[in-house]
Amino acid sequence: MMTSDEDLATAAAAGDGAAFASLLDRHYDRLFAFCFRITGSRSEAEDLTQDICAALPAKLGSYQRRAKVTTWLYRVAVNAAHDRRRKRTSYAKATTGWGDWEVNRNAANEDTATKMDWLTAAMGQLSDDLRDTLALVLDDMTHAQAAEVLGVSEGTISWRISEAKKALRTFKQEEDMV
16 A cells, blocks of 8 residues: 555654655656746756755645645745745845946946056156155145155145146146147
8 A cells, every 4th residue: 555645744754764755756746847837947947846855854844734745745836936036036136236336336447547547647747856746645645744755844745736736737638639
């Protein structure tokens, strides 16, 4: 006499590996076919079926013999498919805009790099005193710190920065005219 699905489910829930294997042997193909119909994709159905089978030992503890094992198994499959869809939807919502963000970030980085390249080239046209002063201040030194490094007064640093800005502005205007 063949053991009923319900008896196999009860035994599998109690830890009987052979009963669990028998239950899967009986229902795996039907479960896969059902998952295929739910998802419409072979690879999705394979993943969903494997997820269900992996979770089934823990879920069998909640089987209470109020319904046939097949009915209960279909309910498990439907719930798993719904969970999968919710996760996919949540992931899609969470990642929406990241591509735009990355494109904008790359554009900003390119813009910054272009500006830094221009500034580096333009600073090469400044006198040594102006270039050294500007380089120190651009490296987040205060005017007082730059004055100490260069051995000049803080007022001289302020004047040099002003002169460097004028020169850079002139370089930019001349470049824009070309």
